[in-house]
Amino acid sequence: MNKEKGGEIMSDYYIKTRSYEVFASKAMKNILDRNCDYRRYCWNQALALWNDLYSAHQIYDKICYTTFTPKKNKRSNKLKIIQKDVHLNPSPNWRLVRDRLVEDKEDWQFTYSAHLLQLAVQDLGKAWKSFFDKAQPDWGKPHFKSKRAPRQGFKSDQAKLIDGRLFLEKPQGLKKDWEPLILSEKPMNYPTGVMSFYRENGCYFVSIPYKIPKRKIxxxxxxxxxxxxxxxxxxxxxxxxxxxxxxxxxxxxxxxxxxxxxxxxxxxxxxxxxxxxxxxxxxxxxxxxxxxxxxxxxxxxxxxxxxxxxxxxxxxxxxxxxxxxxxxxxxxxxxxxxxxxxxxxxxxxxxxxxxxxxxxxxxxNKLYPSTQRCAVCGLVKKGDEKITLYGNKKHGTKHNEFICYNPNCPNYNKKVDRDENAMLNLTILIKHPELNKAL
The missing domain is CATH 1.20.120 (Four Helix Bundle (Hemerythrin (Met), subunit A))
Structure with a gap:
């Protein structure tokens, strides 16, 4: 299984991601399952802590706003602002949450790679950053992961490709033999980034991002x-x-x-x-x-x-x-x-x-009337002449029909496929970019 999935453009190289099916022994399958469970545990613990810190920070800001209001100094006629100590209750970030989780680690957590926790908290920080991005108003808050979800996974920045086989990072103190993972196809010979492992329908897969120099494309x-x-x-x-x-x-x-x-x-x-x-x-x-x-x-x-x-x-x-x-x-x-x-x-x-x-x-442009414009004469339908999802009631035409009513147009009163007419209007923008606006 081999799919191109990503297209992130970097300065000196391109990121080209390919997905492979992973074939592992029974022991390594147990390791993959445990890593998936631990990734979900770290995400949920980090999200719970993040919510508590965020709520406490909001309450602290509200108290400071109502208590430390600007007061006017009668002698200097200037506003005297009392500065609040932001270190008492800082705004949550992924580094603060990570440090808190590391401090409260249980003994059993040391049998897992420390990078699993850090990558989970980093992704949570990105999710919160997207939530506060005003360009994405409908983006929801990060939610807790469920063990019943059909797709489970984890990330690793320490996994390595050696002679076409994939080796996971071995936690310290683990005495068991660490076996390589076999991929469904031969991997590419380029530097790799953070790998994503996931399990779906009882099968295991990995997405490997390759850093390919631009000169190689x-x-x-x-x-x-x-x-x-x-x-x-x-x-x-x-x-x-x-x-x-x-x-x-x-x-x-x-x-x-x-x-x-x-x-x-x-x-x-x-x-x-x-x-x-x-x-x-x-x-x-x-x-x-x-x-x-x-x-x-x-x-x-x-x-x-x-x-x-x-x-x-x-x-x-x-x-x-x-x-x-x-x-x-x-x-x-x-x-x-x-x-x-x-x-x-x-x-x-x-x-x-x-x-x-x-x-x-x-x-x-979003307002470019590719559907309402005649590709031959350039006449734009307006008002009750427009084509809607139900066609045009005034002329009794269907939704997939375009008829130009300009007497000087070669296509006057002829039925043309609406989608083909729209495609031609889009093609016109290549030679006439000045038309790429609302008409």
């Missing part, structure tokens, strides 16, 4: 072609045709997911949640559900990787839409279709591949 040859990509639920339109994002095999997998979900829900309703979850049949059905989810994820990732690679191979300039997906999710059915179409993942993967291979990626 071979740029794609110029083709002299350009295209726009119109994103739709279920298919993407480009100059060479359209790409189905929900093929038949993926729809069949989603039908299996729906079937297994109904079985589990029926068992919980009949037997009760706690009793049903202890049943062997329930656990067997849950395992099948997790396997179906994994298959759907693999199919989607394979489609996206192949489609984006085809675009950077055949086109020098690519135009895509800047969609506000959250505002587009108006109903339960539409939300599910947009989620399965993976608009965000498509943009993420295409962005780093264009950066790697020297292609130009243009993002259209």
């Amino acid at each position: 071979i740029k794609k040859a110029d083709t002299g072609k350009a295209t726009g990509v119109d994103l739709n639920v279920g298919h993407f339109n480009y100059l060479g045709g359209n790409k189905s994002i929900l093929p038949k095999k993926l729809e069949q997998t989603y039908e299996k997911i729906k079937h297994y979900q109904r079985l589990l829900a029926r068992k919980r309703e009949v037997n009760g949640k706690e009793q049903a979850m202890q049943s062997k049949k329930y656990l067997k059905t849950k395992t099948k559900l997790q396997a179906a989810y994994q298959r759907a994820s693999n199919i989607q990732n394979d489609l996206m990787q192949k489609f984006t690679t085809m675009l950077v191979d055949n086109y020098d300039s690519i135009v895509i839409e800047d969609l506000d997906v959250k505002k587009m999710m108006m109903s339960h059915v539409a939300s599910k279709g947009m989620h399965r179409s993976m608009f965000g993942k498509f943009r993420q993967v295409l962005s780093y591949k264009c950066e790697w291979y020297g292609k130009k990626l243009i993002v259209a």
Whole structure:
């Protein structure tokens, strides 16, 4: 199993992440399971401590605000501000939480690598930083990890690749033999970063980020072609045709997911949640559900990787839409279709591949009327002439039909596919970037 997953761009090298299945002995599987459990324990302990420190800091700030108010000095007519001692109750950060957890370590924790705790607290600090980022207002607070989650994992910055085999960090004082982990494919010969190990559906995987120098990435040859990509639920339109994002095999997998979900829900309703979850049949059905989810994820990732690679191979300039997906999710059915179409993942993967291979990626303005503009004459539909999800009531047209009512247009009163018209409008932005705005 070999997948490209990441595209973080560094100054002198690119980060290229690949995932491999891990084959380990029974003893090493127990080690992996214990590390997953310890990572979850460290995260939950750190989050509980972080919440306590954050609540205490907020109370302290409120007390200082009400007690130490600015007072006016009658002699100098200046404001006298009483400074508070921030060291009495500092704002929580990952280093403070880490030090507190290290001080309170139990004896059994010393049988684990100290880096497991530090990396867990570092990730928690990043999660809190994202929560306070105003650019992400809908980002939720970090939550506690559950042992019942289908995916469990941990990170390691001390794991090493030696002769194609993966060696975990051995804790001090451990007398057992430490066996290497076998990967499903031969790893790349580049420096590595922090590795992520995870367990899904009884199988073990590892994501290895490679630091590849920029000079090692071979740029794609110029083709002299350009295209726009119109994103739709279920298919993407480009100059060479359209790409189905929900093929038949993926729809069949989603039908299996729906079937297994109904079985589990029926068992919980009949037997009760706690009793049903202890049943062997329930656990067997849950395992099948997790396997179906994994298959759907693999199919989607394979489609996206192949489609984006085809675009950077055949086109020098690519135009895509800047969609506000959250505002587009108006109903339960539409939300599910947009989620399965993976608009965000498509943009993420295409962005780093264009950066790697020297292609130009243009993002259209959110207000650019690619759907309402005629690609031939440039007339923009406004008011009751606009095309909506239900078509156009004034002219009785369908939602996938575009008809230009400009008498001087060659396409006057002709039915044109709306998605193809939008794709052509996006392609126009390559030669006419001044149009990339609200019209």
